[in-house]
Amino acid sequence: MATAATAVPSAPLKSQYEAHYDPTLILKHPEFKLLSDDAPELQDKNANIACAYNPAHEVHLMNKPRPKVGFGEAVVHVKATGICGSDVHFWKHGAIGPTMIVRDETGAGHESAGEIIEIGEGVKDLKVGDRVAIEAGVPCGQADCDPCRTGRYNACQRVVFFSTPPYHGTLTRFHAHPAAWLHKLPDNVSFEEGSLCEPLAVALAGLERAGTRLGDPVVICGAGPIGLVTLLAAHASGCTPIVITDLVASRLEFAKKLVPTVKTVEIQREWKPEDVAEKIKDAAGTGLKIALECTGFESSIRAAIYSLLFGGKVFVIGVGPTEQSYPFGYCSANEIDLQFQYRYANQYPKAIRLVSGGLINLKPLVTHRFPLEQAVKAFHVAADPKQGAIKVQITD
């Protein structure tokens, strides 16, 4: 497989930033403006409408200049974008961890797919009209970058991850992207499914690094979108039995509809992790080898630790607070491995093959759809637990 280092076009890094990715250039651009509810741009299908959040915890539509295609790039008409929990988190809380901080207007969205409408010089494998999934993280691909050189490009320190501050996201009508990070969609994979390949890529990266195998008994902690795509992927890869936990009954019911054989554990907040672990073990009916942790909460990670056999592995996909504590003595005496996932590398082609080949059906995950002009409404639905949304999609 080609590594990131060979796949990235050889345009100088600085010019890539200058061309499209420097948010200060976009914000200072005369065409950039926030849109009122009656703005004429909302009626104009050529306007590059985007959805943005800011440090005042507002979410609104903005108009961005239409991107010009650069060397090795394509302009994509974005047709479908899913709202990720991190989009909502950036809007509501203004930061994720100590480094990703919303300091200005920041365009949302990194789960997108669309149609190519313009091709830049030097692009050989794609053409106008191609349908593509957008891999939102664009690593530097430079020879002096060890993660890029060795194919673990999710660790690239110079990555431009669209929608993570300071970079605007792909929840916009027109988006210029390096062609090397666009993945062609087969005819039987819809734009919505293409956009859902992003959370699927997270789950696949987790399963790959967790080392799950055919017949492995596993528990998935948390039945949010990430837990649910992890469930679909674990099921497709032959894990059995699969137990899934959540605090919310409706999410477990959703999991059961996706994979009827899954065993569910509805956790009560007052239960101690050791008690949760007993319920998980009871539900499994057999010793568990791997926990795929999809909440990031300490109590859930602790429960996962206690639920496994000697030599088991807790694989943490969830993102939690900067500091947490774990039962060291228990992990040590029971050889429990603890492992983590940060985004993904080399997963999009696999995700697309799995969807196209019929092994993973992502369609049922979409519970709500809104047109681009109503993206703000979509954000409010995604952020309100009472609405029962799993994946909110914005289409154009």
Ligand SMILES: NC(=O)c1ccc[n+]([C@@H]2O[C@H](COP(=O)([O-])OP(=O)(O)OC[C@H]3O[C@@H](n4cnc5c(N)ncnc54)[C@H](O)[C@@H]3O)[C@@H](O)[C@H]2O)c1
């Ligand atoms: N590693 C990565 O690269 C990566 C990428 C995307 C998302 N994530 C993280 O994955 C996690 C899940 O994302 P999501 O979009 O599904 O979030 P979500 O908040 O929609 O879902 C989390 C689910 O966990 C449940 N939950 C909370 N506490 C629990 C507990 N103690 N036990 C069992 N279930 C519990 C919630 O009820 C909810 O249904 C988040 O932490 C997110 O930041 C990580």
Ligand SMILES: OC[C@H](O)C(O)[C@@H](O)CO
């Ligand atoms: O799916 C990718 C994740 O949402 C991102 O890593 C985000 O959480 C921070 O940039």
Ligand SMILES: [Zn+2]
């Ligand atoms: Zn995300």
Ligand SMILES: [Zn+2]
């Ligand atoms: Zn790099």
